[in-house]
Amino acid sequence: MTKRLAFISTWMLAAVVALPVVAQPESMFMDNSDGADWPSYGRTYAEDHYTPLEQINKANVADLGLAWSLDLDVGNTNTSPLAVDGVLYLAAGYSIVHAIDGKTGELLWKYDPKAIAVAGKTLRAGWGIRGLAYWEGKVFVGTQDGRLIALDAKNGELIWSQQTTDIAGVFISGPPRVFNDKVIIGNGGADFVAMRGYVTAYNTDTGAKEWRFYIVPGKPGEKDGEVSDSAMEWAEDTWSGEWWKYGGGGAAWNAMTYDPEFNRVYIGTGNSGPYNEDIRNPDGGDNLFIASVLALDADTGEYAWHYQNTPNDIWDYNSAQDMTLATINIDGKPRKVMFHAPKNGFFYVIDRENGKLISAEKLGTVNWAESIDLETGRPVETPFARYGTEPVLIWPSFQGTHFWPPQSYSPKTGLVYVPIIDMPVPFARLDDPKDYDPILFTPDFVGLKSGDGDVPADAGVSYLKAWDPLTQKAKWQVKTPGISNSGTMATGGGLVFQGLADGYLHAYDADSGADLWSYYAKVAVTGPPVSYSADGVQYVTVATGPLNGAPGAFGSISAQFGWDSRIHPRRLLTFKLGAKGEVPATPEPIVSKALFGEEMNLDMKLAAAGVKQWARCQLCHGPGVVAGGNAPDLRASAIPLTFAGFEQVVRQGVLEQKGMPKFAELTDQELEQIRHYIRAKARGLQF
Template identity: 40%
Template sequence: MKLMRWTLSAGLLLSAGVLANCSQIFGPGEGEGVTMAALLEADADSANWITHGRTYSEQRFSPLDSVNRDNVGQLGLTWFADMDTARGQEATPLVIDGKLYLTTAWSKVKAFDAATGAKLWEYDPQVPGETAVKACCDVVNRGLAAWGDKLFLGTLDGRLVAIDRETGKVAWEKVTVDQSKSYTITGAPRVIDGKVIIGSGGAEFGVRGYVAAYSAEDGEELWRFYTVPEGGQGDNAPAYLQKAAETWNMDVLGASDAIGGGGTVWDSMAYDPDLDLLYIGVGNGSPWNRAYRSPGPDGTGEGDNLYLSSIVAIRPGTGEYVWHYQTTPGETWDFTATQHIILADMEVDGKARKVLMQAPKNGFFYVIDRETGELISGKPYIPISWAKGLDENGRPIENPEARVDKTGKPALVMPGPLGGHNWHPMAFSPQEGLVYIPAFEAASLYAPQADWKPDRARGFNVGFDLGAGDLPPDLGIRKQVYGTVKGKLMAWDPVKQEARWTVEFPGPWNGGLLATGGGLVFQGNSGSEFAAYDAANGKKLWSFAAQTGIVAPPITYTVDGEQYVAVLAGWGGAYAITADGDLINNQGPVRNISRLLVFKLGGNAALPPEPELVKLPLDPPPSRASADVIALGKAKYGRYCAVCHAPGAVGSTELPDLRRSGALGDAKAWSAVVYDGILKDNGMVSFAPSLSKEEVEAIRAYVIQRANEDKAIEGERKIARR
C-alpha cells in the first residue's frame, strides 16, 4: 500500500522547481482578481497562499524547497509586526501578489508588503466589546477568503464583510446571524465559484447550527444548511432534517424553553471540485449532556442526534445534502467533528481511493471515502477511554461507564472536552505519505448536573457540573495533575493507521502545522518556540525563541523567487484562558506577545528584549463568608466565570486573574463590574439577570477563599526556600 501523489487538473505532475514560478501561469497575477481557475490551480501556485489551507484540499503542503533539510539552520527572522490585540492569535495569513493579509483577535484585518513588512492598510470592524461573553474560546479569528479584488472576513459579532483588497475599504457587509443570540464567527470563510461560505459558533450557549452561502458580489444569502432539526418543523422540512428528527427527542427540542441544539459549523471545510462536494465539520450538542438535550422515556440520553459531531457532504451550489458520517453518535462529551479536514488520493489494498481524513476531538483518526461517506479505516491516535474501537459499520464501541448521560454518574473520560486534537490545523505531505497532527492527551471529569436548566442570557449550557474546579489547593498535587496532560507532534501514517514518529512537548495546545517540499514540518508551541522538524523522522533541525506561545499555523510563499516562512504568534484560545497560568505547559507561565514573525534564509532581524512578566500581588482580604455562601459561589463561578477566568479561579496569563483583583476587597466595586457591567466595553458584561446580587457576592466570597488558599501556599513555599 502506498500513497499516490496529487496531480494538477491538467494532468501534469510538475517538479517543485517549476512550481515555484507557476504563479505567472496559474496564479491571480499582479492586479488581477482571484478567480475560480486560480483557486482550482492553487497547488501549482506555490508563490502565493490564496485560500485558507493553501488549496481546496486543505493539505497545507507547499512544494517550495529553497528552504530545506540541508539549509534550514540558516533561517533567520527578516521582519516582524506587532499586533494591537493582546489576545489569542489563530489566523492563517493569505499572500497574493507579494502582499500579505491577516486577521487578528477582535476580527481586525491588516495588510503588509510580504517581503519588507511595510504596513499597507488596516481595518477594524469595531466589534462591540460585550461580544466577548458570547465566545466560548477567546475573541480569536482564523483568517480570510479571497475572490476577485476582495477579501472576506467573518467578524466575532456575526457579520460577513467584503473588503477591497487594495485599499482595505469596506465594499459591503451582511449580518449572518441572529445577533440577539450567542452566535459568533471565528472561522475563515471559503469561496467556491463566487459563493462565500461561512458558519458560526455558539453551541455552548444554546444556538442552532448552520452553514450558509452568500454572493461575493453583494452579500445576498444564496442558501442555508441547518445541521439540526427545528422543534415544531413540519413535513415541508428538507428530507435530511426529517431524517435527523427521528434521532432527537423533538418534544424537548420544540419546548418553549428549549435551546437550539448546537451543531455549529465553526471551523473546518474542504472542497473537491471533481465531485463538486463541500465537506463541513459539525460541532457538539447544546447542552453537552444528552440527558437534557434529548432524553428518552427513562430520562437518560437517547438518540444519535444527527448531524452533531458529523462530517457532512453538501453541494456548494445549492446547499443540497449528499451524505454524512457521524463520528460520535449521541455526542455528550463536546467531541466536535469541526477539526481540520484533509482530502487526498491514496492507494488502499491495491485500489485507488479518493479519501477524506480527519482527527476529530474523540481520539480516532478517520479515513473516509469522500465520494460515498463510507468508512475505510479508523484507529485511535491517542489513548482513549470512552470507546474500545469501531464496529464493522464504523460506529464506536462505547465504554458504558463513560456514557454519563445514561449512568447519571461522574466519569473520568479520555479525551476530555479539549479533545485529542482541537482546531489547530494538521498538514499532509504527499512526499512522505504522512499526516502531521498537533495532538495532546488530556482527560476530564464529567459530572452530570442535577436539575440543570438552560440560561439563554449568559449561561454556559453544557448540563454538567464543571464546577469551579475540585483540584486540591496543594500546589504539588496540582502540578501532578497538570503533569498528566501531554502535548505531541505526531506523524501519522493514514494507510497503516499508526504513528511513524512522535515529538513530545511539555504541555498541550501547540500550534498548527505546515509541511514543505524541502522535507520540513514547521510548528510553533506552547513553550514559546517556533521550530522546523525533519518530515521523515521528526528530528528538530532549527528553532527560534518567539517570546510567546504559538497556536496559529505557519505558511510559506515566495517574493521575487525568494522563499519566506511566516507565522502569527500570540498565546490564547480555549486552553489558554481556562488553565492554571502558572502550570499551563508544565514549565511556567506563557505570556501573550502578539506578533507576525516572518523568516528567510540569512534573515538577521532581532526581536526587542523580552519584557519581564509582572504579576499583581496575591493579597486578598480575609475569608469570612459561611461555608454555604462559598459553596453557592463555587457553583455559580463554575457555570458563569470558569470559561474565561479558569476553573478553580487559578487565573490564566491572558485574562485577569480574579484572585489578584483589587475589587476583591470592595463588594461595591465587584458588583459594579459583575452585576452592573461597567467594563462591558472590555468584554466584561453585566451578568444580571442570570445572577442575583447575592449570587454575585457569593462568587466574590468563593474567589476570596481561593485566593487565601493560594496565598498560604505561596507563604509555605517562601519559608521552605529559606
C-alpha cells in the same frame, strides 16, 4: 519506482485530472499551484496546510532567521494570515483585519469591524477570530457578533456586510471558505445557548444569500424554507424528546472543505447541545447531523452524504476538525479520500465519493470506544462510556485528541502531521435532568456536573504525531509542552513547522521527526504557520501571543508557561533564510502571585455560592480562578478586594472595550458571591 515517487505521481495526476470537472475554480486554490500564495486557510482547497516551496529545506533550515516582526494591538492570536501577491491578510483579536507587506512587515491598512461594541452578551464566549478568506480581490471575515464582511483587498474598504446570526451567544470564530463565487460561513455557541447549527453560502460580489443548510432539525412540522428541509425530515427520526427547546447543537464553528473534484463542500459539524442526553435526547437516537462530516452540493447546498463520527455525542466530541483531501493508492488503486481526526480520538480515512469509511484507528488514548466497526462505520462504545451521575474518567477530554489547530499533509511523505492531546476528564450527569436550570452564555449550559477546580499542569500531555494514513500508525512522534500548541505546516522542503506553548517555533524533519531548527519567540507561538514567496524569496510566518481561546480557559496546564494576557505582546513573526532580526524586548514569563488580601473579611457562605456563579467568568479567567492566558488572573488582582471597584468592572463594564464583558444583570448578592469566591481562591481555599 519507489513508493514515495508513486505517491507523488498519483497526487499530481489527481490534481491535473481534477481541473476540467464541474466548475472552474480559481487556479491559485488548486493543489498544483506553485505555492507563492497562501490564499486560503489551508492554502488550497485540499486544506492540507502544505506548501510546495522548497527554498527553505532540511539542508539549510539552520540558517532560518527573523526577517521582520509586527506588534499587533489585538487580544487573540489563534490565527494565521493569507498571502496573495506578496501581501499578507491577517484577522486577529475580534476580527481586526490587517494588510501587511509580506517582504517588509509594513502595515498597509487595517479594518476594525468594532465587534466589541455590538457583541453584547455574545462577547462572553471569548474566542476571537482564527482566520479569513480571499477571493478575486476581496477579503472575507466573520465577527464575534455574527457578521460576515467583505473588504476590498486593495484598501480595506467595506464592500458588504451581512448579519448571519440572530441569537445572542452565537458567534463566529472560524474562517469562511470560498468556491464558485460563493463564500460560506458557520458559527459557534452550542456550548452556551440553545442553538441549531447551520451554514450559509453568500454571493461573493453582492453578499446576497445563496443557500442555508440547517445541521439539526427544528420543531417537528415546522419548515425552515431552506435547502435542508428535505434532509431534516428524516434526520428528525434520529432525535427524541423535545430537543428543539434546547437547540440540539451541531454548530459548524471551524472546518469546512471545498472539493473541486465532486463540486461539494464538506462541513465538520459540532457537538450536541446540551451534552446531557437525558435533557436533549431522553429516548436515544443518533442525532443527525451532530458530530459528523456532512457533504453538500456546493452550488445548491443539497444533501449529498454524511458520515457520523460520534452518534448521540455526550462528550463534546465535535467533528469540526479539518478535513484534508487527498488521492492515495490503497490496495493498488487510487482512491479519493479525506483524512479527518475529529475530537473523539480516532483518525478516519473516508472515501469522499460516497462517505464510506475506509479505516479508523486510535490516534491517542481513547477509552469511550473500543474501535470503529468498519462494516457499520459505528463506534463500539465501552460499557462505562455513557457515564451516569457519578464521575467517570473519559479519554479524551472535551478538548479532544485533536482540537482546532490544523493538521497538515505532505504528498511527498504521505504522512499527516497532527497536533494531539492526551488528556482525560471526569464526566458526570446531573442527578436529575429536572434540575437543569443553566446559567446561559456559560459552559453551565451543557447540563453536566461541574465543580471548583484548577486543571493541574500535569493533567494531560501533547504530541506532534506523523500519522501514516495507510498503516494507521504513527511513523514518528515528538512530545510537546502543555496542551495548546499550534497547528502544523508541512513543506516541499521536507519540513514540518509547529509553534509551541513554551514560546518556541520548531522545524522538524518531515521523514524522521528530527528537530532541525527552533527559535525562541519570547511568547507562545499560537497561530498555525504559513509560507509564501515574494520576489523569489520564501517566507514562513506565525502569530504569537499569550495562550488564548479555549486553552486560555484552562488553569495551570496553560498558566505554567507564564504568559500574561496583560503583560505579554501579540505579534506576527516572519522568517527567511539568512535573516538575523531580533524579536523586540519582551517581559520574561511570570507566574502570577495571588494576593492574600487580609483587609477583606471573607464570608465562606457567599464564597461557596460563588462556585456555580463562577461559570460566568471561567472561560476567560480560568477554572478555580487560575487564568490560562485569556484574561488576568483575578487571584492577583486588587479589584475584587472592594465591592465598588469590582462592581464597576463587572456590572458597569468599564473594561468592556478591552474585552471584559459587561454583566449588567448581576444582583449585588451574585456579585458578592463571585467576589468572595475569587478572594477565597486567592487564599488557596477549596470547595
